[in-house]
Amino acid sequence: MNGIGFVKGMLVTLRHFVNTYVDDLRYGFRKYSPDVDNFETRQGTKAEGAFTVQYPEEKLAMPERFRFVPFLVVNDYDHPEAPGKDWCTSCGICAKVCPPQCIWIVRSNDPVTGRPVPEPEAFFIDIDICMNCGFCAEFCPFDAIKMDHDYELSSYDRTTNHVFDKQKLSKEFKYWKTIAPTRAVEEMQARGGWEHKDAQKAARRGGADAGKDAKREEVRARKAEAAAPTAAPAAEAVAEAPKPAAEVKAEPAAAPAAEGARPWEESHDQREARKQAALARKAARAAKKDG
Amino acid sequence: MELNLAELNRTQYPIPAELQNNVAITSLSKIYNWGRRNSMWPMLFGLACCAIEMIATASSRFDFSRFGMEVMRATPRQSDLMIVSGTVTKKMVVPIVRLYNQMPEPKYVLAMGACASGGGPFKEGYNVVSGIDKYLPVDVYVPGCPPTPQALLYGLIALQKKIDGQSIITSDDVPWYGVGPSDPTPIPILGPDIIDPRQMDMIRRQAEQAARGGTFAVRELPAVAKTAAALPAQKAAPAAAAAAPAAGTMTPEEERRAAALARKAARAAKSAGEAAPAAAPTAAAPLPGGSKPWEESHDIREQRKAAALARKAARASKSEG
Amino acid sequence: MVLTAPDPNKVGTIEDAIADLKAAFPNDVSDDKREGYGGVIVSADKLLEVASYIRDTLKFDYLSSATAVDYLGEGHHSNDHMEMVYHAYRTTGGSALVFKAQTDREKAELPSLVSVWRGADFQEREAWDLFGIRFKGHPNLKRILMWEGFYGHPMRKDWKEAFYESEHKPFDSRWPEGHVYRAEELNVFGSNVKYPSDIDLSRLTDKSESDLYTGFGLGVDMTHMTDENGIQTDELVVNMGPHHPSTHGVFRMVMRLDGETITHLEPVMGYLHRNHEKIGERNTYLHNIPFTDRLDYISSMGNNHGYVLAVEQLLAKGAKYTPPTYRTEVLRVLMVELSRIVNHLWAIGFWLNDLGAFFTPVLYFVQERERILDFFEAVAGSRMMCNYMRFGGVFADLPERIKSTMNLMNDRVRDFDTMQFLQEMINERIPRTIDELDEYLTNSDIVQSRSKGVGYLSAEDAINFSAAGPLLRGSGVAYDIRRADPYSIYPELDFDVAVQHEGDMYARYMVRLIEMRESVRILKQILPRLEYTKGESVTSSFAYSGKIPLGEAYGRVENGKGELGYYVVSAGDKKNTANPWRYHVRAPSFINLTPLGHMCRGTKVADVVAILGSIDIVLGETDR
Ligand code: SF4
Numbered sequence A: 001m002n003g004i005g006f007v008k009g010m011l012v013t014l015r016h017f018v019n020t021y022v023d024d025l026r027y028g029f030r031k032y033s034p035d036v037d038n039f040e041t042r043q044g045t046k047a048e049g050a051f052t053v054q055y056p057e058e059k060l061a062m063p064e065r066f067r068f069v070p071f072l073v074v075n076d077y078d079h080p081e082a083p084g085k086d087w088c089t090s091c092g093i094c095a096k097v098c099p100p101q102c103i104w105i106v107r108s109n110d111p112v113t114g115r116p117v118p119e120p121e122a123f124f125i126d127i128d129i130c131m132n133c134g135f136c137a138e139f140c141p142f143d144a145i146k147m148d149h150d151y152e153l154s155s156y157d158r159t160t161n162h163v164f165d166k167q168k169l170s171k172e173f174k175y176w177k178t179i180a181p182t183r184a185v186e187e188m189q190a191r192g193g194w195e196h197k198d199a200q201k202a203a204r205r206g207g208a209d210a211g212k213d214a215k216r217e218e219v220r221a222r223k224a225e226a227a228a229p230t231a232a233p234a235a236e237a238v239a240e241a242p243k244p245a246a247e248v249k250a251e252p253a254a255a256p257a258a259e260g261a262r263p264w265e266e267s268h269d270q271r272e273a274r275k276q277a278a279l280a281r282k283a284a285r286a287a288k289k290d291g
Numbered sequence B: 001m002e003l004n005l006a007e008l009n010r011t012q013y014p015i016p017a018e019l020q021n022n023v024a025i026t027s028l029s030k031i032y033n034w035g036r037r038n039s040m041w042p043m044l045f046g047l048a049c050c051a052i053e054m055i056a057t058a059s060s061r062f063d064f065s066r067f068g069m070e071v072m073r074a075t076p077r078q079s080d081l082m083i084v085s086g087t088v089t090k091k092m093v094v095p096i097v098r099l100y101n102q103m104p105e106p107k108y109v110l111a112m113g114a115c116a117s118g119g120g121p122f123k124e125g126y127n128v129v130s131g132i133d134k135y136l137p138v139d140v141y142v143p144g145c146p147p148t149p150q151a152l153l154y155g156l157i158a159l160q161k162k163i164d165g166q167s168i169i170t171s172d173d174v175p176w177y178g179v180g181p182s183d184p185t186p187i188p189i190l191g192p193d194i195i196d197p198r199q200m201d202m203i204r205r206q207a208e209q210a211a212r213g214g215t216f217a218v219r220e221l222p223a224v225a226k227t228a229a230a231l232p233a234q235k236a237a238p239a240a241a242a243a244a245p246a247a248g249t250m251t252p253e254e255e256r257r258a259a260a261l262a263r264k265a266a267r268a269a270k271s272a273g274e275a276a277p278a279a280a281p282t283a284a285a286p287l288p289g290g291s292k293p294w295e296e297s298h299d300i301r302e303q304r305k306a307a308a309l310a311r312k313a314a315r316a317s318k319s320e321g
Numbered sequence C: 001m002v003l004t005a006p007d008p009n010k011v012g013t014i015e016d017a018i019a020d021l022k023a024a025f026p027n028d029v030s031d032d033k034r035e036g037y038g039g040v041i042v043s044a045d046k047l048l049e050v051a052s053y054i055r056d057t058l059k060f061d062y063l064s065s066a067t068a069v070d071y072l073g074e075g076h077h078s079n080d081h082m083e084m085v086y087h088a089y090r091t092t093g094g095s096a097l098v099f100k101a102q103t104d105r106e107k108a109e110l111p112s113l114v115s116v117w118r119g120a121d122f123q124e125r126e127a128w129d130l131f132g133i134r135f136k137g138h139p140n141l142k143r144i145l146m147w148e149g150f151y152g153h154p155m156r157k158d159w160k161e162a163f164y165e166s167e168h169k170p171f172d173s174r175w176p177e178g179h180v181y182r183a184e185e186l187n188v189f190g191s192n193v194k195y196p197s198d199i200d201l202s203r204l205t206d207k208s209e210s211d212l213y214t215g216f217g218l219g220v221d222m223t224h225m226t227d228e229n230g231i232q233t234d235e236l237v238v239n240m241g242p243h244h245p246s247t248h249g250v251f252r253m254v255m256r257l258d259g260e261t262i263t264h265l266e267p268v269m270g271y272l273h274r275n276h277e278k279i280g281e282r283n284t285y286l287h288n289i290p291f292t293d294r295l296d297y298i299s300s301m302g303n304n305h306g307y308v309l310a311v312e313q314l315l316a317k318g319a320k321y322t323p324p325t326y327r328t329e330v331l332r333v334l335m336v337e338l339s340r341i342v343n344h345l346w347a348i349g350f351w352l353n354d355l356g357a358f359f360t361p362v363l364y365f366v367q368e369r370e371r372i373l374d375f376f377e378a379v380a381g382s383r384m385m386c387n388y389m390r391f392g393g394v395f396a397d398l399p400e401r402i403k404s405t406m407n408l409m410n411d412r413v414r415d416f417d418t419m420q421f422l423q424e425m426i427n428e429r430i431p432r433t434i435d436e437l438d439e440y441l442t443n444s445d446i447v448q449s450r451s452k453g454v455g456y457l458s459a460e461d462a463i464n465f466s467a468a469g470p471l472l473r474g475s476g477v478a479y480d481i482r483r484a485d486p487y488s489i490y491p492e493l494d495f496d497v498a499v500q501h502e503g504d505m506y507a508r509y510m511v512r513l514i515e516m517r518e519s520v521r522i523l524k525q526i527l528p529r530l531e532y533t534k535g536e537s538v539t540s541s542f543a544y545s546g547k548i549p550l551g552e553a554y555g556r557v558e559n560g561k562g563e564l565g566y567y568v569v570s571a572g573d574k575k576n577t578a579n580p581w582r583y584h585v586r587a588p589s590f591i592n593l594t595p596l597g598h599m600c601r602g603t604k605v606a607d608v609v610a611i612l613g614s615i616d617i618v619l620g621e622t623d624r
């Protein structure tokens, strides 16, 4: 109890304090310029302490195995034979292994024969339930569902944005190859080629059953026909999920942002519409008060 | 030369009489928002696993003090932002609502993680509230389980952008620029199960119905759906219509339920139609509910719209009276 | 430490102990002969005597876990009944003596064991709360996780939650006709609620608060109380939490104060009760792994480990079972020991917070933690919710390189060799951090004067209260499951059990510090093993719909916070089951709170937060 221990402790703090400036002195203002890229050192084991990641100017890229919300793999959109074809065969395994049961799959049926077609008619993931566990990706036998690296998903309105449908979930196979090059190669080796398992099987069978393919085409055409009259987005179905809070605080009219756009980037039209609505409301209120 | 102030102020906004001579009105809004968004003080308030990531975001590597949030206040009375970081349980929602009511306006709520947004992996649990927006108005939802610190930062930036877009003139954007203080959120009651005071009427009506020998089961729907499925397709739709009481007497929740019922019935009708494809392959088209069962039919949507309008009118007349 | 040496006649194998017990109570103790079960069944009216005999004569002095199981409609094993399952251990080491007591479901009542083991206190309250078993003689039988006045006992098999869909996962409504809906859409009230049909709103009062204060003497005229100087004083009831910066989450303490001194303290929990066990019994065995991550979310790897050990025990009862490979075990130990370091850094940092060193130490330790999390993220995919272990394997082997890939704009890439990264971490960075921590805090006069002699818990009390982990070892009981009841490859690793004898907060701090050093020692032995097992398979062969043989198992590990145990029962379906019948978590954070009131009595208010910090709880595990 002579204070020496305390002083020693304070020296540790002092050392930390001084060390925060070492990097500044070493690199000066060039610290973040691209030609002095010491990012790796700063984020590695060699660096003293921790360096702040200057998000959003610089972002920590995610390791390959990183998992956030899943996405569905589809063929590249410039695929020579079947552009944009789903890899998912709607086998339902992911829906079964999903621990909080947040995957909903509607299996396609041939409208005439009623037999299942290896393609999901609809595929939903409620990202307000998903626990990012990665089981769906781990157990999918067709490498058709993968864990995405895009964590920038915030939104202003969950009722319309947080049940991901097939369109929102689908991403090109190319994308998977860029975010997880090593694993994509490993999977390719296990599959025996870059193509989808079924596509490879079909290729191996060669033209022997070209007829079958033709039939499949026919089925698809029929299906497209049956689905044609309705194209309302599935989001409609959940848009009315209970939301008492909305009544407490008048929110700006939820403006579903365009795909890929940041939520705050409402279009000019939307903003105008909102303004007009607000004006009208205001006028109505004023009139009421007067009357 | 006489300055025509009215001319100068030709903005799209209606300007309050006392401010009409103020040329700086739009800039004021900007300055206001700039100040507010750059000095958001979050409440030091952790609920569950997500709170750990929130602490990680606050600490040196991600450091949200770069966004003017360095001061985390443990008391609600000094904070602007409530980061609901984790699972909201029924037992905990009571204090949370109290805390929110104690925060001075302007105040913001950020739902961090799947749990706070919509219940998360534990949604099915008996003590879990499926999303804090059942009780509080949420400004930004950050999905993820847990959202990484960078995802949270992105959400915070989104919140800042949102604040930027708010106007101190059109008070409809945010309640706190309106006239007078806004109402506190009613505090839930821990009864046999959690009771939202806003639903009292409805619970009472349900209980009376039960006393008259009706069912007081919450999950009537699967059973209803089953009977609906048993019915032939043509009968299912009227059954759903009968299940919905006269529109005038419906509470919002009942309307919602009616809508859900109708959708369910429509779904059942659809599957009934599917079960016998040979018999009526073309019958599927005219059925209510669109061809995809999860889409609502035009009628239902119209109904819902009408109900929303009615609610709105009721609210307006209430605030008048 | 005054632990009487075990009677040499009595110390023997579990079989000896059971034989002894049966000889002493020939009519009241019988073997549990159900398929896959072990231990003995004790008749309810003799439970107290048998328990005392087990503790005093057989020297099973440590009651690890006490939990209820509802056998309703199980059919195969037994008739409908409620059962309490107790796991008792010797603090000198060895495996468990399991004894059970059965009672009727409708009039569920059993004698309370609090008079034998005070550690049974909270666990019996939990069984009352969730299963509705009354414990005769329990001093304070109130609900613990739910609020007073809640409708029903939710863990009973016939109690269905508002969002109940079907008995077991996977739910049929997800595939092949998986029409998406939100669960609240199907509920009349639009949210997760359900009311009894006889709800009477006119008489509705929120009793949850008032009932808390029974036993606090509220409303009693206390004006007659005088202190030693003859001045009239009054006692004050103070609430701390659930929203309080020092309570490590949503934890609450209600205390009665005499001036600054605490005369009575009662923890109130359940503010993060997420129904882990109810959900766990709907889940398949596999589904539960990611859920365990969310128990003690500071060290999810350790949580995984305990659970897979329990299920592997069950799997081993079956015919086809391949135990995990050596490399699997090496990887598991690697991860678990890294988690332990993370856990202790976090615990010490936040304990310092409670002592008043606001956030500076936390920042230092959190930044070191970030490096370990980087490693977890690269190997398992997530910083916190690792979901890494599988039955008989792990998710994947270490990647060649800890490498990130560009995806978003402004992404900056990192790329390290995994083994090199680990070498640097284990040989340089982590030891350096620990040394610095040591230099920073250990001899600090403020830390010492605040923590020495405060929050005292004697060795006998620690055992009797079922304390675990650093709390137990800080009281001088050298009980570490990695040595006392070894699992995985710990027997062949060279490390010492950290133990301190003072029983105060400082001793717990020292235990954590030493334990981190021991973890580094273990990790240094793991590195060469990682090298020479390269190439061995580590993947699990357990299919997603895998079935588990009948029986019960209790898997436990020494987690950062203490003994983490999983009691898993596989029952019901005669042909192996896909869903656990009972899934119980013996949470160290929960049970370590049992002695909190005892430790805080007589201390000052300012010390309470620090004592709580020195126990090191995490609410995800406390409330589950
Ligand atoms: S497991 Fe794969 S192929 Fe099967 S339904 Fe899921 S995503 Fe589709």
Ligand code: SF4
Binding pocket: A070, A094, A097, A098, A099, A100, A101, A102, A103, A125, A129, A130, A131, A132, A133, A134, A135, A136, A137
């Ligand atoms: S990541 Fe896990 S929780 Fe999310 S959809 Fe896949 S399996 Fe379900």
Ligand code: SF4
Binding pocket: A131, B048, B049, B050, B051, B085, B086, B087, B112, B113, B114, B115, B116, B120, B121, B144, B145, B146, B147, C294
């Ligand atoms: S979203 Fe996930 S990480 Fe966050 S509180 Fe919920 S379970 Fe925990």
